[in-house]
Amino acid sequence: MPTKATDVSQTLAGFIAGSRYEDIPEPVRHEARRSLLNFFATAFSGCRDPALDIALGALSEFGVPGDAAGDAVGDAVGDAVGDAVGDATVIGRAERVDPLSAAFLNAAAANVYDYDDTHLRTVIHPAAPVAPALLALSERRTVTGQQMIHALALGIETECRIGNAISPEHYNRGWHITATCGVFGAAMAVGKALGLDDRRLVWALGTASAQASGSVETLGFMAKSVGVGAAARGGLLAALLAERGFDGPDHPLEGVRGFLNLTGEAPRLAEVTEGLGTRWEALKNIHKPYPCGIVLNAVIDGCLELRASGATPVEAIASITLHGNPLLRQRADRPAVTTGREAQGSAQHAVAVTLLQGRAGLEQFTDAAVNDPAVLALRRRVKLVDDPSRAVPSVRLVVERKDGAVEEIVIEHARGTDQRPLTDGELEEKLRMLAASKAPDCTEVDRLIEAVWGLEKSADVSQLLPQARPLG
Amino acid sequence: MPTKATDVSQTLAGFIAGSRYEDIPEPVRHEARRSLLNFFATAFSGCRDPALDIALGALSEFGVPGDAAGDAVGDAVGDAVGDAVGDATVIGRAERVDPLSAAFLNAAAANVYDYDDTHLRTVIHPAAPVAPALLALSERRTVTGQQMIHALALGIETECRIGNAISPEHYNRGWHITATCGVFGAAMAVGKALGLDDRRLVWALGTASAQASGSVETLGFMAKSVGVGAAARGGLLAALLAERGFDGPDHPLEGVRGFLNLTGEAPRLAEVTEGLGTRWEALKNIHKPYPCGIVLNAVIDGCLELRASGATPVEAIASITLHGNPLLRQRADRPAVTTGREAQGSAQHAVAVTLLQGRAGLEQFTDAAVNDPAVLALRRRVKLVDDPSRAVPSVRLVVERKDGAVEEIVIEHARGTDQRPLTDGELEEKLRMLAASKAPDCTEVDRLIEAVWGLEKSADVSQLLPQARPLG
Numbered sequence: 001m002p003t004k005a006t007d008v009s010q011t012l013a014g015f016i017a018g019s020r021y022e023d024i025p026e027p028v029r030h031e032a033r034r035s036l037l038n039f040f041a042t043a044f045s046g047c048r049d050p051a052l053d054i055a056l057g058a059l060s061e062f063g064v065p066g067d068a069a070g071d072a073v074g075d076a077v078g079d080a081v082g083d084a085v086g087d088a089t090v091i092g093r094a095e096r097v098d099p100l101s102a103a104f105l106n107a108a109a110a111n112v113y114d115y116d117d118t119h120l121r122t123v124i125h126p127a128a129p130v131a132p133a134l135l136a137l138s139e140r141r142t143v144t145g146q147q148m149i150h151a152l153a154l155g156i157e158t159e160c161r162i163g164n165a166i167s168p169e170h171y172n173r174g175w176h177i178t179a180t181c182g183v184f185g186a187a188m189a190v191g192k193a194l195g196l197d198d199r200r201l202v203w204a205l206g207t208a209s210a211q212a213s214g215s216v217e218t219l220g221f222m223a224k225s226v227g228v229g230a231a232a233r234g235g236l237l238a239a240l241l242a243e244r245g246f247d248g249p250d251h252p253l254e255g256v257r258g259f260l261n262l263t264g265e266a267p268r269l270a271e272v273t274e275g276l277g278t279r280w281e282a283l284k285n286i287h288k289p290y291p292c293g294i295v296l297n298a299v300i301d302g303c304l305e306l307r308a309s310g311a312t313p314v315e316a317i318a319s320i321t322l323h324g325n326p327l328l329r330q331r332a333d334r335p336a337v338t339t340g341r342e343a344q345g346s347a348q349h350a351v352a353v354t355l356l357q358g359r360a361g362l363e364q365f366t367d368a369a370v371n372d373p374a375v376l377a378l379r380r381r382v383k384l385v386d387d388p389s390r391a392v393p394s395v396r397l398v399v400e401r402k403d404g405a406v407e408e409i410v411i412e413h414a415r416g417t418d419q420r421p422l423t424d425g426e427l428e429e430k431l432r433m434l435a436a437s438k439a440p441d442c443t444e445v446d447r448l449i450e451a452v453w454g455l456e457k458s459a460d461v462s463q464l465l466p467q468a469r470p471l472g
Numbered sequence: 473m474p475t476k477a478t479d480v481s482q483t484l485a486g487f488i489a490g491s492r493y494e495d496i497p498e499p500v501r502h503e504a505r506r507s508l509l510n511f512f513a514t515a516f517s518g519c520r521d522p523a524l525d526i527a528l529g530a531l532s533e534f535g536v537p538g539d540a541a542g543d544a545v546g547d548a549v550g551d552a553v554g555d556a557v558g559d560a561t562v563i564g565r566a567e568r569v570d571p572l573s574a575a576f577l578n579a580a581a582a583n584v585y586d587y588d589d590t591h592l593r594t595v596i597h598p599a600a601p602v603a604p605a606l607l608a609l610s611e612r613r614t615v616t617g618q619q620m621i622h623a624l625a626l627g628i629e630t631e632c633r634i635g636n637a638i639s640p641e642h643y644n645r646g647w648h649i650t651a652t653c654g655v656f657g658a659a660m661a662v663g664k665a666l667g668l669d670d671r672r673l674v675w676a677l678g679t680a681s682a683q684a685s686g687s688v689e690t691l692g693f694m695a696k697s698v699g700v701g702a703a704a705r706g707g708l709l710a711a712l713l714a715e716r717g718f719d720g721p722d723h724p725l726e727g728v729r730g731f732l733n734l735t736g737e738a739p740r741l742a743e744v745t746e747g748l749g750t751r752w753e754a755l756k757n758i759h760k761p762y763p764c765g766i767v768l769n770a771v772i773d774g775c776l777e778l779r780a781s782g783a784t785p786v787e788a789i790a791s792i793t794l795h796g797n798p799l800l801r802q803r804a805d806r807p808a809v810t811t812g813r814e815a816q817g818s819a820q821h822a823v824a825v826t827l828l829q830g831r832a833g834l835e836q837f838t839d840a841a842v843n844d845p846a847v848l849a850l851r852r853r854v855k856l857v858d859d860p861s862r863a864v865p866s867v868r869l870v871v872e873r874k875d876g877a878v879e880e881i882v883i884e885h886a887r888g889t890d891q892r893p894l895t896d897g898e899l900e901e902k903l904r905m906l907a908a909s910k911a912p913d914c915t916e917v918d919r920l921i922e923a924v925w926g927l928e929k930s931a932d933v934s935q936l937l938p939q940a941r942p943l944g
Contacts, residue, residue, distance in 0.1 A: 051718060058712040062571045062612060064536045064558045086536045099534045140534060174729025179682070206690055210651070210699035213685040217729040218678055223720035226713070227682035234702070240530040241698070246523060248695035257646025257689040 008254040008269050012158065013201035015276045016188050021150045023277060029456070031282045032153045034427060035117050037452045038287045039110055039127040040091065040468060041431035044439050045291065045362060046112030047092030051222040052105060055229070056090070059101050088139040089465040091132075092439035094472075099136035100233050103186075106132035107232035108225035111178065113291035113362065114344050115434075119156075119284055120392060120417065122163030122177055123294060126285055129182025129231035130155035130189045136236055137190050138461040145458030147193050153282055155189025160281035162253065165271040166264030171216065172330070175263055179214025179227035184259075186235020187242075194243050206248020207238035209259045220334075220342035287422045289415045289430075290360045292344040295328045298395040298414035299347055303354035305409050306397060314355050314378065316401045322347060323387040323396040333384050340366040352378035362437060393417045424453075441470040480726040480741050484630065485673035487748045488660050493622045495749060501928070503754045504625045506899060507589050509924045510759045511582055511599040512563065512940060513903035516911050517763065517834060518584030519564030523694040524577060527701070528562070531573050560611040561937040563604075564911035566944065571608035572705050575658075578604035579704035580697035583650065585763035585834065586816050587906075591628075591756055592864060592889065594635030594649055595766060598757055601654025601703035602627035602661045608708055609662050610933040617930030619665050625754055627661025632753035634725065637743040638736030643688065644802070647735050651686025651699035656731075658707020659714075666715050678720020679710035681731045692806075692814035759894045761887045761902075762832040764816040767800045770867040770886035771819055775826035777881050778869060786827050786850065788873045794819060795859040795868040805856050812838040824850035834909060865889045896925075913942040 024032075046052060064085065088102035091109060110116050110128040117127050134151055137143055143151075159181040163170070171177045187208040191201045211234035214227030242248075252258050253272065260267035290300050299322055306312060322328065334346035343349040343365050352375045353364045369375060387396065393414035399407045413419035422430070428449050435445045448467035451458065458464070518524060536557065560574035563581060582588050582600040589599050606623055609615055615623075631653040635642070643649045659680040663673045683706035686699030714720075724730050725744065732739035762772050771794055778784060794800065806818035815821040815837050824847045825836045841847060859868065865886040871879045885891035894902070900921050907917045920939035923930065930936070 054713055054716040054718045057716055058709065058718075059572075062608075062708075062712060064570050098536050100531070136534075174734045176682075203695070206693060206695040207698050209687050210648075210690045210695045211683075211685050211702050213681075213683050215681050215724075215729055215731065215734055217721050217724060217727040217731075217734075218682045221678060221720045222713075222718045223675070223678040223682045223724075226679050226710075226718075230683050230702075230706070236534075237530065238698075240534060241526055241694075244526040244529055246526045246530075246694045246698075248693045249689050252687075252689060252695070255689040257687055259687065259689075262646045262687055262689075 006251060006254060008272050009202050009205050009250070009252050010198065011273045012253070012276070013198040013205065016154050016158070016192055016201055017196065017198040019150070019154060019192070019277070021146050024150060024153050025280070028153050028280045028282050029149050031285060032149045032156070033452055033455055034287065034424065035127040035156065035282070035285060036131055036152060036455070037427050037431060037449065038117050039131040040448060040452070041427070041434045042110040042113065042116040042128070043091040043106050044431065044442065045115050045434040046109035047090070048438050049109065049112045051112060051225045052109055054222070055105060055108060056095055056097070059097065063098065063101070088136055089469050091468045092435070092442055094470050099139050100236060102139065103132045103136040103236045104229035104233040106135065108229035111228040112225060113365065114293050115288060115291040117285050117287050118294045119160045119163070119281060120286060120294065121284065122160060122167045122181070123171060124159055124163050124181055125178045126156040126159055126185065128178060128228055129235060130159070130185045133186035133190050133232045133236040134193060135461065135465065137193055139465070141194070143193050143461045145455035145461055148461045149455055151189040151193040154192050155185040156282045156285065157280065158188040159185030161272045162260070165260055165267045165269060169265045170263055174216045176214035176216050176219065176224065176227050179231045180212045180263060182228065182231035183208045183212050183235045183238070186232050187238040190236050190239035191242060194239055196239065196243055200242040202250065202252065203246060203248040204238045204242035206252035207241055207246060208235055209252040211238070212259055220337070220339070220345055284418065286416050286418055287427060289422060291362050291365055292350060292360070293331055295324070295331050295392060296347060296350045297416055298393045298411040299324070299350055300354050300360045301414050302395055302397040302409045302411045303351055304358070305411070306399065306407065307355055307358055312399050312401055312407045316403070317378070317381060318400045318402045319381045319383060320351055321383045321385055321398045322351070323385050323390065323398065325390045325392045326386040326388055327392050328395065329384045329386055335379065337370060340370055343370045347384055348379035348382040349375065351382045442468065443471060478723060478726060480744050481674050481677050481722070481724050482670065483745045484725070484748070485670040485677065488626050488630070488664055488673055489668065489670040491622070491626060491664070491749070493618050496622060496625050497752070500625050500752045500754050501621050503757060504621045504628070505924055505927055506759065506896065507599040507628065507754070507757060508603055508624060508927070509899050509903060509921065510589050511603040512920060512924070513899070513906045514582040514585065514588040514600070515563040515578050516903065516914065517587050517906040518581035519562070520910050521581065521584045523584060523697045524581055526694070527577060527580060528567055528569070531569065532557070535570065535573070560608055561941050563940045564907070564914055566942050571611050572708060574611065575604045575608035575708045576701035576705040578607065580701035583700040584697060585837065586765050587760060587763040589757050589759050590766045591632045591635070591753060592758060592766065593756065594632060594639045594653070595643060596631055596635045596653055597650045598628040598631055598657060600650060600700055601707060602631070602657045605658035605662050605704045605708040606665060607933065607937065609665055611937070613666070615665050615933045617927035617933060620933045621927055623661040623665040626664050627657040628754045628757065629752065630660040631657030633744045634732070637732055637739045637741060641737045642735055646688045648686035648688050648691065648696065648699050651703045652684045652735060654700065654703035655680045655684050655707045655710070658704050659710040662708050662711035663714060666711055668711065668715055672714040674722065674724065675718060675720040676710045676714035678724035679713055679718060680707055681724040683710070684731055692809070692811070692817055756890065758888050758890055759899060761894060763834050763837055764822055764832070765803055767796070767803050767864055768819060768822045769888055770865045770883040771796070772822055772826050772832045773886050774867055774869040774881045774883045775823055777883070778871060778879065779827055779830055784871050784873055784879045788875070789850070789853060790872045790874045791853045791855060792823055793855045793857055793870045794823070795857045795862065795870065797862045797864045798858040798860055799864050800867065801856045801858055807851065809842060812842055815842045819856055820851035820854040821847065823854045914940065915943060
């Protein structure tokens with residue numbers, strides 16, 4: 001029976017409340033584990049970013065006073081950033097905070113480099129808002145490995161389906177969809193782990209809707225991290241409040257002034273509910289090989305191929321034209337970026353740095369890399385042309401040489417897309433590489449990887465977390 | 473020289489950074505004090521609401537653990553709601569929390585009953601998101617009375633001007649404008665009190681924009697309180713982060729994907745900047761005599777007049793038709809409310825309960841009052857008719873009697889509007905009444921009132937706060 005337009009929130013909540021672990025197909029469970037592994041990898045990648053240092057400092061100064069709480073937790077912990085105290089894990093760091101702040105900080109860290117998983121249709125990064133909310137929950141309540149996998153899968157399903165109902169107009173208008181939809185994913189994931197009934201899940205959707213925010217205008221700046229961090233924290237809070245009876249409207253998603261109408265245009269409500277339990281969005285979630293917006297992945301693949309072909313040395317290039325889906329130009333036409341952070345969303349920088357340095361890792365998206373004179377010179381030769389016939393993660397590179405010759409590279413499917421997914425081993429390698437690069441004092445990452453793959457057997461997810469921070 | 477469209481955030485920030493206390497006209501300062509007094513009154517009114525109990529419980533369980541921090545602060549404090557610990561004041565309550573949570577809870581409390589100050593053109597309640605952010609700041613950093621008045625006036629100016637640029641379409645679409653614009657007011661107020669320069673104030677606007685949220689769909693439910701609470705907390709956090717160098721976009725308000733374009737339609741950017749420092753929105757901020765939406769104030773005045781006239785006893789009423797500005801119907805046509813909270817926004821309930829009970833105080837907006845059979849019977853006789861020629865806070869009541877006779881009452885200016893403002897004495901009385909009704913163990917309210925009027929001479933605003941909580 002088709003869902004009535006007025007039933008969307010209730011239908012979604014009813015599905016989540018009634019879902020059993022056995023109902024989740026094994027491939028979906030495996031994708032949840034892969035997303036969690038990739039989440040840890042990306043949380044390591046951002047854990048020492050100045051945005052994290054600053055946020056930890058402010059949250060600590062305005063938390064419970066250090067002299068009241070610090071002694072009991074241990075001075076060594078508090079001293080690193082002043083008065084940071086608590087018992088919840090900040091991935092990759094020694095400081096401990098309260099669980100709500102941990103959800104905020106870990107989500108912020110995971111999205112610093114746009115290196116996290118990506119649901120291609122909506123361009124949501126599903127794990128960043130959801131996984132840290134669940135991990136933070138596990139530091140207060142017992143969450144088993146099966147509960148974690150189950151809740152993570154349902155949270156991803158929630159945010160991606162809500163995003164589907166308003167894509168692409170929602171992001172096009174300027175909403176940072178990972179944050180705006182992520183708060184609902186976090187709320188439903190935590191709500192499921194808490195065992196909330198459908199009425200309370202609808203309340204949690206309402207309280208999540210009162211916090212849904214995040215703007216594309218902030219991308220490339222630290223301010224972005226606050227949107228994604230607040231989505232994780234806000235979703236966790238929404239579920240915790242609902243558990244205690246904090247009520248909300250009956251139609252927080254589909255109501256006349258509900259989230260979908262507020263931030264969408266003629267939302268397709270059926271996208272939220274049709275095929276729940278049989279069609280899984282988690283299976284359309286992919287993992288990125290490069291630390292920048294998904295629209296740039298095919299571009300980087302193309303540059304690496306161009307370099308590997310050896311036919312056109314960099315000095316010989318007169319111009320490089322990227323023929324891509326219009327989204328490429330809309331999101332990544334940023335010829336004049338000045339910081340590494342902004343450069344994650346710049347096609348011009350990505351092309352120049354990849355051609356010059358032959359790789360696209362974190363070191364290619366630093367302030368220094370952006371201001372390298374050779375990169376600056378080459379990026380001026382990059383042009384973008386819309387080709388609506390191209391899929392998002394594909395591109396045609398046309399390189400015009402100074403001698404007038406033309407070389408062309410076509411990437412139909414970027415590495416990391418569902419046609420060319422990263423293997424489990426490549427994901428492990430990504431985690432090891434990022435942890436080694438950004439959190440070298442976290443020496444237990446192999447045990448962490450093992451624990452994620454074996455999550456189904458864990459009686460207490462919080463036991464993963466010591467492996468995600470420095471020993472001692 | 474007119475502001476360039478691309479200069480809005482910078483111009484606003486520059487004005488705030490450059491403003492001196494001497495630049496604030498005395499009437500504006502006085503309105504800031506009145507707003508603060510009314511804020512305390514309304515924070516008392518909501519301080520024991522179940523929404524506050526629940527939020528305190530959840531924030532405490534997920535805060536720094538009680539056994540780590542509780543002993544140092546004192547067990548008596550923590551025990552009231554489990555593990556609530558900290559040193560910042562929750563107005564009207566014994567529990568102490570961290571300052572960010574205090575900002576959240578006090579803002580939520582102040583907006584529970586829609587009893588707070590109102591900027592009529594936008595229907596923003598300006599003090600609720602701004603004042604508690606500043607008070608929370610004062611519990612960590614020294615804020616003088618002059619700084620408090622100055623920052624509060626600039627915060628109110630900020631949120632009302634941003635609201636002006638997108639009203640009425642922003643609220644009409646379904647954005648809860650007190651929350652969505654309030655986060656900017658809180659950020660600029662705290663930023664001013666911290667002495668941030670214009671660049672950092674622009675960053676704070678950006679981080680505020682990443683958190684701006686709140687939906688009209690949640691009105692009448694506890695979920696609403698989270699929107700307003702998060703605006704205060706989010707604005708405080710935005711300023712604290714900016715102080716430490718947390719960056720944001722250059723055009724968070726006016727950018728193509730900035731706040732004004734995201735949530736408005738063809739925003740009138742000049743409304744934000746024109747006449748800054750010479751025209752003050754704080755002077756258009758009014759205080760309400762009744763605990764419900766401003767659109768209902770004239771309706772209640774009319775019902776009280778009708779009752780006072782004695783010409784039409786309740787038993788004789790066949791129907792009551794409210795001819796009001798279309799906003800009255802859009803916001804308050806709620807014939808079937810079931811809770812006191814929803815009833816704050818119901819014209820039908822307001823008419824019935826006021827006619828039957830002869831007053832409109834907090835007791836008239838309880839669950840019991842809403843479900844009183846006599847109220848239920850009378851509210852069914854209330855009809856709403858649009859009259860676009862009427863100003864928002866005016867109404868024409870047409871009462872048809874069972875005998876066919878008609879009585880008509882016209883309220884041109886509701887009590888509490890700028891034509892009929894509450895006096896300073898009436899505001900004091902409102903505070904005393906609400907504290908006595910909801911926080912009878914707060915016995916120092918007379919000293920609190922005196923301290924607010926004498927704020928200009930205070931060297932440390934935090935010294936007000938012991939008068940706003942139970943002794944002990």
